[in-house]
Amino acid sequence: MTNVDYKKEQISNSEWQVMRIVWSLGQTTTNELIKYLNRKETWQPSTVKTLVFRLEKKGYLTDDGVSRGRKFSALISESSAMLEAGDNLFSSMCAMKNGMVLNHLLEELELSKKDIEIMIGTLEKKLPNAAKEVACNCLPGEEGDCK
Amino acid sequence: MTNVDYKKEQISNSEWQVMRIVWSLGQTTTNELIKYLNRKETWQPSTVKTLVFRLEKKGYLTDDGVSRGRKFSALISESSAMLEAGDNLFSSMCAMKNGMVLNHLLEELELSKKDIEIMIGTLEKKLPNAAKEVACNCLPGEEGDCK
DNA sequence: CTTTTAAGTCTACAAGTGTAGACTATAACT
């Protein structure tokens, strides 16, 4: 069995908040994390420390080993984490309705001109070879689409 | 305090699998669920029963109260569940990179001609008013974008 | 060098999740 379907440990919601600070600062200390997160969450310093600890254990953060005031940095880029999260979500939902969800997101999310242009390009390139219908994959086996 | 930010209980991963069958069949029994899920998961019948029980408790499923062979049905549509899941994911990630993730999904996911056309329409309508840049909202407070 | 502060580590604990066995009561069969 190859390693292809190896499932990395998830970044939990709270952990995600920590990662975003690290990704933004590039490199950070526990204190800085506590300071920033204090503006967004109501966490005690201990909570942040626990989260950092877990993220290191899961392999998403490392530190420089200095005994006081360690510098942490991410072992995964924000972009790949985001892509993975996106893939993950969509791969577990009904394929037939993915388009609808995407369209909704395109409508609701703030997007830059450039993003929009890129996406139009992507879609236009895709259009010619697109199928009439995407099959529903909700029911294991062959039978019926979801409503 | 209004109810606006009331947080519904999450549908967990395993529960999601159950819901997909219910959504597809419109109405179903425990046995049918066990039968279908048996093709996708390696769950024991008990596992399915637990999942169904939890989904009823969380308010996502109801049954017709018949003592044997109850019929279950969903209390939430698959579409709204999916939309919610999508919103949820994207609202917790970096706004600046949302476009990139969406583009990746547009590239990778199977989409129907019609979906694509709709989305191109959405994007074209959006383009004129789109900003040059979407600000990064990773750091609480004002300072700096994430990389 | 002693004291203090706080960074880092351990422990904790409730709720949620994945997974499933054990038990109970009811419908169906003889």
Added chain:
DNA sequence: AGTTATAGTCTACACTTGTAGACTTAAAAG
């Protein structure tokens, strides 16, 4: 009516997650 199969309910247990207090030790201050 008595027996049986099994749908439905309870209980269980390990692991993850959210959240945080307690303890230890090294660095900073006096």
